[in-house]
Amino acid sequence: MIRRGLLYSALLAAGLFGAMSASAAEIKIVNQDIGTGQGLDDHTPATPVGGNPGTTFGQQALNVFQFAADIHGAYLKSNITIVNNATFEPLECDATGGVLGSSGPLEVFTFDPTSLPAGAKANIWYTVAEANSLANQDLSPAEADIQSQFNGALGQPGCIEGSKWYMGLDHQVPAGQIDFLNVVLHEMSHGLGFLDLTDLSTGEDFPGGPGSFPNIYGFFVKHNGTLWDDLTPAQRVTAALDDGHLAFSGATVIAEAPLALGQPDVYRVTAPAAAAGDYLYAQASFGPTATAANFSGAVVQATPNDGCAAITNASAIAGKTALIDRGTCDFATKALNAQAAGASAVLLANNQPAAVTPGGTPTSPVNIPVILVSQTDGNTLKANLAGLTGTVGKGTGLSGTNADGVLIYAPAVLSPGSSFSHYDTRLTPNAIMEYAISQDLRGEIDLDLGPALFQDIGWGIDRSNQLLLTCDTGIPKLVPGGMIIGANVIANAKILAANAADVGTYRAGVRAYEAQLAAAGLITAGQASSLNACLSDAETAKQYAAFGPPPAPPAIVLANNIALNNQKGAASATTAYQLTVPANAKTLTLRTYGGSGDVSISVTDPKGVVKAQPNRPGNSEPFTATKPAAGVWTLTVKGEKAYSGVSVLGAYTL
Template sequence: MHARRPARRRKTNDGAMQHRAARASPPQDGGAIPVPRLESLVFHAKRGAHSARELSQPPALRYVAALRSAMREPQSTPGDIQHEDDHDRKLRLARFVAWHLLRSLRSTTLHRRRRRQERQAIARADRGRTPRHGASRRGQAEHVEAAAHRRRGAAHLEGHAERRWQHDPSADRTVDHVVGNHRRARQSQHSRTRRRAGAGHDRRRAREMKTSVLALTAAVTLALSAMCANAGEIIPVVTDDPGEGYNDPTAVAPVGGNPGTTRGEQRRIVAQFAADLWGAVLQSDVPVYVGAQFNPLGPNVLGSAGATFVFSDFAPGIQADTWYSSALADAIAGSDLNPGFTDIGSQFSSDFTFYYGLDGNTPAGQVNFLDVVMHEFGHGLGFQNFENEAAGTFLSGRKDIYSVFTYDNTAAKFWPAMTIAERQASALNYGKVVFTGASASAGAQAILGDRTAFKVTAPASIAGEYEYGTAGFGAPISPANFNGTVVIATDAADASGPSTTDGCSPITNGAAVAGKIALMDRGTCGFVIKVKNAQNAGAIGAIIADNAPGTPPPGLGGADPTITIPSIRVTLADGNTIKGKLPGVTVGLTVDPTKLQGADDAGRPRLFMPNPVQGGSSGSHYDTATFPNTLMEPAINSDLLSTLDIDITPNLLKDTGWTLNPGGGKIGDCDTGVPAVTNVGIIVGAHIQAYNNVCLTGAGNSRAKYMRCMNDHIQSLYADGLITRNQQVSARTCVARFLQP
């Protein structure tokens, strides 16, 4: 019987979105088992801030020190695993690409034309196959073995249900999740980012990683030739209708190194660039297929992605009775465990104004599409668990490799060892759940800054660190300007606000508040009104206590250039704790150089576990407290630069079973000598490898244009201090050798 295809989101005639299972069957039998729908992972917009120093420098210069100090770690390669016959794999993958392209056609005429092209192309491929003794028997045996693996250990993840963030209905006039990174961005003035050299000095070269310039809307014959020439690629497969999404024909000017001249073409180039970056960072002999489309996703949702299938017990040496995402399972097994299906499903919002440049120079008011795509592809590659946090249950009652490393410091247990009730509680234990993988922990200790904490210093009964959110207005919070005694600010209960502690009217106990830190309750009026009233009464700072339960405490939204005092937000529970000990409470901001921002005291990176659970975000992201900001937080930050730096994302993927590329970025068969990825996530070598394909696309058939494009780009990397003189010479030599007659 044919395996069911993943449910995918399609447009109805009235523009509404609904899940609909595709009825077409691929030209392969499959043994995947349909399982309950798993929520996909979503990436949200969040405002960020650069320091004046950062804005005055080219973005790439922020990474010079790390590049000069980071050393590559020795990597291991998969064990002795039986590989599928190369000819059989290429033919099967070619058939899959042909089938997938055909499935999206709507016109009967085009459908018939492409059907003929598919049959002709496959017939030509079959005629061109070199006969080998025993090849058919070997291929049949491997097909049977793969089918057996699928029957006993494959699960189909149906659908991609996004979590839609809604505007905060309160009168505070802010979307809570949007204002979350001001504290971390502003900590740069008193936090030191540490990127230490790794211990590994092994210069072993990995097996060749080839990345093609596969056009996302290529004809079947082009897909055949590209697939037969390359292996181990990440290939976006567009499922948008003609004229929309990745096929949007709107004319645009090239931007930021992206040579596309239509919006759809620029989107496809960014998607392939992201795929090429990940393809250069990770090692796999099996192509990874990513379903790609644009759809309206709701307010503040930028994109969603996740694995379409998971597998267990498919190869020797892996964790028994444990789910692995499709792309990772294929990489470990060395063969496609579920041919004819995409490995990752991804979709992106058609409602946002994205920046489609490849240089990281995102204009104000736009969102960097490359950062979003890199984030979403990261989820599909394995940065996700397969657990329902609200219910406390694993997918089909079986743990996943991501959760094997998920540890609760309060319960002192790993998630697989917990009961359902314990996992439910752990999923709400903000700040106390960490990822314990050795590589992720080493990366965190190399790149995370010193911990900046809001502390109650007296009385001793409530002294300690408390979570906090910062404001998008007023003075940036620092140890120098946020220390003092806390006093409740009172005001009249009137039309501006019904409470005497909401700060919505002029403060009535100004003498008590002057020179102190004013504590007020959230509600009724905007944050800027509360803080301005406290400032007018002489307060040196303000604390807004939430009026509803939940963690982490979001930031404070609003704008008022006349506000000059710092302010923060704390949870309802923490606000009540402080109120219960007044008077006599003193607070301050401290920097602890012995601990890391966004990690536990043992240096293990924290995972995002908000209360209440946020479906599609809880558990499968790094915590929003990390600083510097990381690619795999649940919200995008303006200081990301995924074209060159993906921080400790590959470290976590390595812990789950991926092999990272220990060699240099390649141009064709030529190693540039620039590390594809370092142990702190710098990916300049991968960037060069991916940009080579961009230059090929923009140059058409002109070798001179291609060489000029690449040499200019390599020169800019050298000028910014991102590669050494020797690496520049090596890369230019590779360019000269490429496409030689």
């Protein structure tokens, strides 16, 4: 028996705040914003950026979604298409922070021992996408698998003000912008299975049938050496709040941790003796990165303590590290006030148990480093201010780990949607599956320990070389530790082909991309040679035929001076109409009129010359010519917005 549980609407959406052999997974994006003019259907003009060729906000966002889908699909194995619904909505936020996105599976499934697919565990909940892959069938063919939404209010008054989404695919993120690709990769991972189903307020398993069942993510979690599933519900409630003692213990994650993680970043106090030692910290998302060169020396408490007004003890602060309490105002304001007072660095002390990454959009550049220590550590430092001196450096051991494995996020105050279903913020470098976005993430080339966790929970993982159709690039899709250069190759090839006007344009674009990989040292000389062999004229022609835009549908034939009524189309969609004009025609009219929505037109003459037409509001769009050339004239109608009831007319006079 296969049991099903309806999940998404009832439980959670984790947010950022003998089987047949399986092929690479296909992840299909369903645009739920069609017809709204917002989010993925937003026609606001946009300039192509960072490898994203879209010319509207909505098209750029869809491109990012598909790029993320191609990356995850390259290394995951499944013969069943994964359907990911996507939309933009206003999500919870305030002027300085908030939810960037949320995502989760729409259903979960368990298998009993009589219907157990190879590689699956009995009576364990799996997300629908993974259950489909294990069962090698679509267990819910009428439904999507993942539901995702992203913050459509970002940058508006009252929602992370001054920020905006960065839609590039290259991580060249300007100050004050947020890398949308990293957020989409993160949220898609939740839908694929990087989340727990336990009710953390009660400790109870997600119910199903006559009882409840554990889930595959929690199956690998340990608390102080004890498996999560062996804890009582009351013990789980306590364990979920035990910061630093909850870890993912899967064998693949543990084996790859030394490849993905380094020594932890610490603030090292050298005096006084009562405070000497290493203190973990969070790096601010703005300003320069803290180093021993720019974050060292004496520490002075700022006045006022919260740094929300002009610093009144500037003479004592100048040239030193300003110790400032969290609270009352945003982090950027505190940093700018300390900078104005002449501080060389800012050391923030948390005012609550929950961890946070200092963020915000400064009104002017922050040129000094800013870090934050925990509430407990901050209290220790404030109690030993006399002669307090320290610097930043590297601690001992492997960051973000304990004896059980790699730490997962367990703040002392429960954070629904964030607690438990993310890696801990102690991981260094930062991980794509931490609860908060970090400026140093490179999800387009490095998914760190996310794929390792997927392998532990039972996903088939493809670590073979990436193919461009049948041509071996010599570049692995995924290597231990999370580098995904091969997956990046196929994602870039597909987006370049889909947006190239012809095979020559595609060929030039993919060759330039290969040169960038080589120049950045992301591929070896041998891999560059193998990839180049896949970029010959013959190979790129085949790739363009497979990945390029679909051929245009046949044009609709117009009869002279007979209107076609009730024409309709979606926003951004185009429809071609053709009229054959005889020799010696005196005039030609091609036009649209009537109906609702908004269309634009362009006209192509028999020689292939495009006669671009300025777009008018609404659907009245005319083109006229005198003594038109004989032959086939093409009228292309584009939906600037979704339209219906439009009439299309072609007429000539002799």
